[in-house]
Amino acid sequence: MNDAPTIFIPLDSVALALGAEEVAAAFLVADFDIVRTGSRGMHWLEPLVEIEVGGARIGFGPVDAGDTASLREVLLSGNFAAHPKYVGAIDELDWMKNQQRLIFARCGIVDPLSLDDYEEAGGLTALKKAANTPAGSLCEEVLASGLRGRGGAGFPAGVKWKTVAEAQADAKYIVCNADEGDSGTFADRMIMEGDPFLLIEGMAIAGLAVGATRGFIYLRSEYPLAERILGEAVRIAYNEGVLGADVCGSGKSFDLELFIGAGAYICGEETSLLNSLEGKRGEVRAKPPLPALEGLHGKPTLVHNVLTFCAVPDIVRAGGKAYASLGVGKSCGTMAFQLSGDVKFPGLFEAPFGLTLRDLVERIGGGARSGKGIRAIQIGGPLGAYLPPSQFDTIIDYEALLAIGAGVGHGGIVVFNEDVDLLEQARYAFEFCAEESCGKCTPCRIGAVRGVEVIDRIGRGEDHAENMQTLTDLCELMVDGSLCAMGGMTPIPVQSALNNFPEDFAFPSIRRTFAAGAEKTP
Amino acid sequence: MGGTSNKNRALDEIVRPYVGRTGGLICALRAIQAEIGFLPPETEAAAAAAFNLTRAEVKGVISFYADFVRKPKGETVIRLCAAEACQAQGARSLEMEVCRRLAIEPGATSASGDLTLERVYCLGLCSAGPSAIIDGALMGKATPEKIVKAFETGRGARK
Ligand SMILES: Cc1cc2nc3c(=O)[nH]c(=O)nc-3n(C[C@H](O)[C@H](O)[C@H](O)COP(=O)(O)O)c2cc1C
Ligand code: SF4
Ligand code: FES
Numbered sequence: 001m002n003d004a005p006t007i008f009i010p011l012d013s014v015a016l017a018l019g020a021e022e023v024a025a026a027f028l029v030a031d032f033d034i035v036r037t038g039s040r041g042m043h044w045l046e047p048l049v050e051i052e053v054g055g056a057r058i059g060f061g062p063v064d065a066g067d068t069a070s071l072r073e074v075l076l077s078g079n080f081a082a083h084p085k086y087v088g089a090i091d092e093l094d095w096m097k098n099q100q101r102l103i104f105a106r107c108g109i110v111d112p113l114s115l116d117d118y119e120e121a122g123g124l125t126a127l128k129k130a131a132n133t134p135a136g137s138l139c140e141e142v143l144a145s146g147l148r149g150r151g152g153a154g155f156p157a158g159v160k161w162k163t164v165a166e167a168q169a170d171a172k173y174i175v176c177n178a179d180e181g182d183s184g185t186f187a188d189r190m191i192m193e194g195d196p197f198l199l200i201e202g203m204a205i206a207g208l209a210v211g212a213t214r215g216f217i218y219l220r221s222e223y224p225l226a227e228r229i230l231g232e233a234v235r236i237a238y239n240e241g242v243l244g245a246d247v248c249g250s251g252k253s254f255d256l257e258l259f260i261g262a263g264a265y266i267c268g269e270e271t272s273l274l275n276s277l278e279g280k281r282g283e284v285r286a287k288p289p290l291p292a293l294e295g296l297h298g299k300p301t302l303v304h305n306v307l308t309f310c311a312v313p314d315i316v317r318a319g320g321k322a323y324a325s326l327g328v329g330k331s332c333g334t335m336a337f338q339l340s341g342d343v344k345f346p347g348l349f350e351a352p353f354g355l356t357l358r359d360l361v362e363r364i365g366g367g368a369r370s371g372k373g374i375r376a377i378q379i380g381g382p383l384g385a386y387l388p389p390s391q392f393d394t395i396i397d398y399e400a401l402l403a404i405g406a407g408v409g410h411g412g413i414v415v416f417n418e419d420v421d422l423l424e425q426a427r428y429a430f431e432f433c434a435e436e437s438c439g440k441c442t443p444c445r446i447g448a449v450r451g452v453e454v455i456d457r458i459g460r461g462e463d464h465a466e467n468m469q470t471l472t473d474l475c476e477l478m479v480d481g482s483l484c485a486m487g488g489m490t491p492i493p494v495q496s497a498l499n500n501f502p503e504d505f506a507f508p509s510i511r512r513t514f515a516a517g518a519e520k521t522p
Numbered sequence: 523m524g525g526t527s528n529k530n531r532a533l534d535e536i537v538r539p540y541v542g543r544t545g546g547l548i549c550a551l552r553a554i555q556a557e558i559g560f561l562p563p564e565t566e567a568a569a570a571a572a573f574n575l576t577r578a579e580v581k582g583v584i585s586f587y588a589d590f591v592r593k594p595k596g597e598t599v600i601r602l603c604a605a606e607a608c609q610a611q612g613a614r615s616l617e618m619e620v621c622r623r624l625a626i627e628p629g630a631t632s633a634s635g636d637l638t639l640e641r642v643y644c645l646g647l648c649s650a651g652p653s654a655i656i657d658g659a660l661m662g663k664a665t666p667e668k669i670v671k672a673f674e675t676g677r678g679a680r681k
Pocket of ligand 3: 183
């Protein structure tokens with residue numbers, strides 16, 4: 001070998017937050033070709049350095065700046081297994097082998113800004129096919145796939161596509177919801193940083209299918225790296241004829257723009273997002289009209305989450321039926337599960353629907369990293385339910401979770417160990433709602449503030465029975481009277497905490513870690 | 523009018539490229555803040571004129587979004603994640619300890635102007651929490667020691 005060996009170092013935000021830049025700098029001075037990639041999703045191994053040998057990628061992680069000297073030697077000598085951070089061939093690791101990566105197939109492998117890499121790995125096949133497929137068939141394919149929106153509500157994507165496609169208007173829009181505000185979720189960020197052309201391809205196909213010629217990506221401002229990478233990817237896509245006046249020779253145009261939010265969780269709600277995208281306050285709009293009929297600038301608008309658009313190229317390439325054959329019941333295809341909190345193996349795991357919570361938390365996640373017992377998980381972000389281990393045998397699909405008062409949401413699962421105080425978590429749910437409410441309706445705006453007060457009284461044991469009743473009434477009021485799911489679903493974490501962990505709401509409680517005057521804790 | 527009109531002209535220039543664009547007002551406000559560090563009092567007038575809105579409308583937009591601030595921030599900005607996945611990894615005690623060591627409250631700027639501490643709700647680094655951003659640099663598995671050190675390094679570099 002006279003060529004400098006090629007090594008792969010992630011530039012994903014998590015890898016950077018754990019020191020990948022310092023690691024890369026140490027290799028820059030040495031004799032290596034460095035390719036920066038997205039993350040494989042094995043975040044306990046980040047920064048994960050890989051070298052390609054005979055077609056296989058051999059990994060080392062987590063590498064810190066102190067490891068780089070010894071790693072350089074090992075990489076040059078070929079005596080890989082001798083290094084203490086050696087993890088072996090990436091594809092042979094159980095974590096990778098047990099996944100079925102459709103969306104994340106390329107993430108962590110390719111250079112995210114190489115359109116050649118993307119095409120070589122199967123990218124653009126779907127868009128080129130779509131360019132020669134009647135729009136109606138594209139919508140049918142998505143309908144047949146059974147794909148449901150990955151932003152949280154799980155609405156059938158194909159139904160939305162047909163609605164927008166059939167709407168008569170002088171302009172239609174495609175809008176990607178990349179606001180990813182849910183705590184415990186990072187899949188959108190990972191794919192935008194690690195394989196941005198996939199999102200561009202999915203959105204362009206959607207444009208061809210529903211007859212929209214303009215698209216927007218609404219990206220949260222907390223993701224500056226995704227902004228940089230996506231922005232560059234859009235520019236490249238224009239240069240290469242993937243975007244613009246003649247999308248992949250289809251004769252049809254599709255323009256795509258990146259829009260950066262300004263720090264508001266509620267702007268993830270689609271109508272709030274549309275107001276924000278129009279440059280206004282992100283207040284929620286009453287539905288109807290549906291955005292599919294009257295969305296951006298009052299025109300028919302197809303709004304989807306990042307992962308929903310990212311599922312589209314595979315559906316178009318392999319057919320809706322193949323996608324629908326994965327999963328269970330009405331939950332078709334794969335889901336990008338995101339594990340975080342007190343868990344040994346945190347990260348992103350893409351698999352068909354059908355795993356149980358226990359599979360994910362214990363078998364795949366390896367249980368609590370701290371070695372403490374697991375007491376609760378929260379699934380589906382800040383508006384998601386807190387569930388105890390006794391419910392971990394529930395299968396993760398939309399209907400099975402709904403049956404126990406929970407939801408898949410955007411696929412985030414946060415693991416809490418036995419130190420968690422569910423009263424404190426319920427209080428936080430209200431506090432977050434109060435902080436992030438758009439203020440349009442009273443049950444949410446005032447109710448959330450009242451919720452914090454009531455929980456504080458319960459915690460202090462003031463008129464305990466009465467305040468417990470007030471809490472229940474308040475939750476009912478918010479569910480019934482809120483305009484959108486921010487106020488309407490905040491009771492889910494609260495009531496699931498109350499129902500599944502009633503001992504934390506008793507007075508006195510052995511767990512109480514905060515009391516009067518502790519309002520400052522987040 | 524002297525000073526103000528100069529400032530107004532500068533703001534006009536920052537704002538102009540965004541007029542007529544989808545969501546232009548928010549883009550323009552982001553641009554002003556990126557350049558000046560906060561939104562000065564003249565912002566309403568400049569943006570209202572450019573976008574053909576009332577000052578109240580511009581003010582309404584500014585007050586809606588957490589990113590927009592009306593006062594300069596500290597020289598160092600520490601943003602600590604306060605959301606659930608980080609809570610599950612010790613974010614509450616981390617915040618308390620950072621506040622204690624740096625003698626600051628969440629949301630506050632120090633009297634000397636050297637530090638602003640902000641709470642954020644998820645940085646997408648949940649799998650490596652608790653997380654923080656210090657002057658734009660991402661930090662996973664944050665500890666009070668790492669944060670104080672980053673703060674002091676930043677302060678040293680400015681001197
Ligand atoms: C308070 C609130 C926050 C939301 N945040 C997001 C978000 O960050 N990302 C997202 O894709 N959907 C979010 N949604 C769901 C959107 O309203 C909408 O259902 C989704 O973007 C539709 O895309 P899908 O069909 O791909 O699911 C949120 C909803 C609510 C009520
Ligand atoms: S429920 Fe809350 S966030 Fe939703 S519209 Fe009402 S006030 Fe706004
Ligand atoms: S919850 Fe802290 S980074 Fe996501």
